[in-house]
Amino acid sequence: MPSRLSRFAFPLLAYAFAAMMLGTTVPTPLYALYADRMHFQVLTTTIIFATYAGGVLFALLAFGSWSDAVGRRPMLLAGVGFAIASAVVFLVADSVALLLIGRVLSGLSAGVFTGTATAAVIEAAPERWRTRAAAVATVANIGGLGAGPLLAGFLVQYAPQPLHLVFVVHIVMAVLAGLAVLIVPETSPRGGRVGLQRLSVPGEALPVFVIAALAAFAGFAVTGLFTAVAPSFLADVVGVGNHAVTGAIVCSIFASSAATQIAANRIPPPRAVAVGCAILVAGMATLAVALHFSSLPGLVAAAVISGVGQGMSFSRGLAAVVERTPPQRRAEVSSTYFVVAYVAISLPVIGEGLAAQAVGLRTAGVGFAIAVAVLATGCLIAIVSRERTRAA
Known part of the structure; x- marks a missing residue:
């Protein structure tokens, strides 16, 4: 990979990490709108939210060690794919069942991305950033989670198409994240094996x-x-x-x-x-x-x-x-x-x-x-x- 791209690997991977985590919290300000449209109560909202955690747990257990074996890039691209699929499902969602599917896909994206992207960001850090790379990964992770509802709340309140525009925006962000992952060098030496996380x-x-x-x-x-x-x-x-x-x-x-x-x-x-x-x-x-x-x-x-x-x-x-x-x-x-x-x-x-x-x-x-x-x-x-x- 050309060295000029290697110089940008650290910020590009940090962006990809933040963009993916942003998508996992985007639905939060929309739950009230979905509840009004689909006529459900707080209990249903909490179940829809909780299915996200189920997706995360499955991904952590099933794919937690895969990036060490197959490389960071394939797993990060899989996480981007799950995120885009989740946004597409939310774009067409007209039932609680589809909201549940969208949240599971979002959880899979987060579960695949969290450990893999943290490792990739740290591995891609230039020498002068080595001591701060873990902090950057934390900011990308938690900052993305915080930015999701902030962005969604603003767009839902002040922009047209409140149930659609934010997911279109996130799809664009996810595509850019996928491109970032594609153009930066692989950071993993590809050791270990594919298997369930113990x-x-x-x-x-x-x-x-x-x-x-x-x-x-x-x-x-x-x-x-x-x-x-x-x-x-x-x-x-x-x-x-x-x-x-x-x-x-x-x-x-x-x-x-x-x-x-x-x-x-x-x-x-x-x-x-x-x-x-x-x-x-x-x-x-x-x-x-x-x-x-x-x-x-x-x-x-x-x-x-x-x-x-x-x-x-x-x-x-x-x-x-x-x-x-x-x-x-x-x-x-x-x-x-x-x-x-x-x-x-x-x-x-x-x-x-x-x-x-x-x-x-x-x-x-x-x-x-x-x-x-x-x-x-x-x-x-x-x-x-x-x-x-x-x-x-």
Whole structure:
């Protein structure tokens, strides 16, 4: 591959990563429109959202190790293909069944892209960017997730064809991402083998893993809640129907998470996870108050605070687990950690939908916040107790 293209591999791959992750959160501001058009309730919205996590989990387990064997480019192109197929399905969607298919395809794209693109961006980084390549991959990943609802909310609120234009835009972005992947050099030496991703945790890492995974579960449950239910909170509880505001609120939780993951990179993992859990508790208290008083500023504050707590506890929790894991088993342990995170995105949100049907959206949201706060508090107590025991 000509050297002049090699120079652009790093930014082009970072763009491709961000563009693909953007597409996975684009539907968030549209859920209210689909619900009105197709006459479904919050529970159905949460199920549609959760199918995305199912697609991610399948891709992580089935294809997680493939890029090491066949190369980064084929897997990245497959991820682009899934993203375009998802956007096309959403363009023609006129039923809940098609929305489910579109979300599964989007999840497959994210699952294929996340690990592969992270590795490709780091491998393509020029020498002067080596120490910051992982941070760039994090910004591309989480930044793309945050940009999706922000872009979609603006287009849905202020541009024509609210259920179509944003997917056309994303198809164009995905095609450009595919071209970027095609023209840059392959970054993988192509070692390893094709097979299912093994999930396990070695005994020496298990105590740390359990605490970190529970903290990650709490944080990702909140991320899933805002991504799936924020439009309903705004419209039905706060009384704000502006889709751009919805997109901005969902964007804020991802933006604060990404910024925190980078800023907290040098904080010792146990301390960072403990602080992250404490901040998450504060975020949930803010959310409960915001829902009780139907407060838009409170909902925004809850998103930002929760994003800080989620970003700190998740990223440093993974670092804590990796520190205790033998190098040859880190891939399977990291995959297990991500499986916990994506289960957290889906199942608690469906529980929120069921609770909303039974007791109302406001009460269900407050109950969700209390449950997450209790879980995060338990993790905080476990960390403090463990550190005191080690220090004694």
